[in-house]
Amino acid sequence: MIWDDFLNSMWRDWRGSGRSEDRLESPEWIGQWLSEHRLTAPHLPSPQEMVELKKLRDLLLRIVQAFAAGSQPDPEDLGELNRVMADGPVVRQIVQTDQRYRLDCVPTLLGWTQIGAEIAASFAHTLADKDPARMRICSNPDCLWVYYDDTRNRSKRYCDDKLCGNLMKVRRFRARKKAGD
Template structure:
């Protein structure tokens, strides 16, 4: 929907997953074989991937100070199925945190969130406040107080509605 720059690092995976559905048109990229392949989601795991997506959206809404759009399984419950593995290099002492199992989408999402927590970027992944949009975006505003995925689309619509209400 928006022309924003993608979220930094592996947080782009989370942003892209949340944005696999266009709520305005009802189009869901996970309905296609290409969309599922992009996230390595088997058709049998589709319901779990969609539940993960909507739980992530609720967290993105919370980051922006908005209430949940619907009842979902709390993200914390979904992430308990995704153990992370800390790997320390004997050569240089560097450490990385990644999924213990490479396959499941939830493991990759958990690792992306962990990386974003370390980098301090996690709270800036938000969801648009427009109820017909709820698109995930990375808030790059200096104060971190962005409200819409796109000021020229959703922001303009909201401002026009407020103007007309006056």
């Protein structure tokens, strides 16, 4: 999804070195993310556009944090989400592929304001058509990766059980051993 990849542009070393990297600042990362989600930007974000993107990232993260904590987002944050979407209008278009028809929402503007609206819309789509209570933040405090829990019993606690899950298991084991000494 556009929105969770966007949120995870804030990368942290899950192994606990304390290293982190804001990949939104990396032109390579931006280029890859845009092409993966078939978004088009006329240029890299200007300093002001970067400020707006980071504000949007903070906004979405606040909403995810609310859901991940089993609560509801602040209505003001939802209002802000609507405002971001309103700045990037779309037109509806019917598209024929073979014998089938698809209804597309085609962005009308080209630029980072429109891309911000597309990110917000991808998030709003998950809110409306999926289960926002399944939004998660990895339980490894060094990782904090954002993901959507699509497991059947909604029990996914880590972004990756083999990586963060195992690491935390080892940490708990060591803590218990230390407490037992």
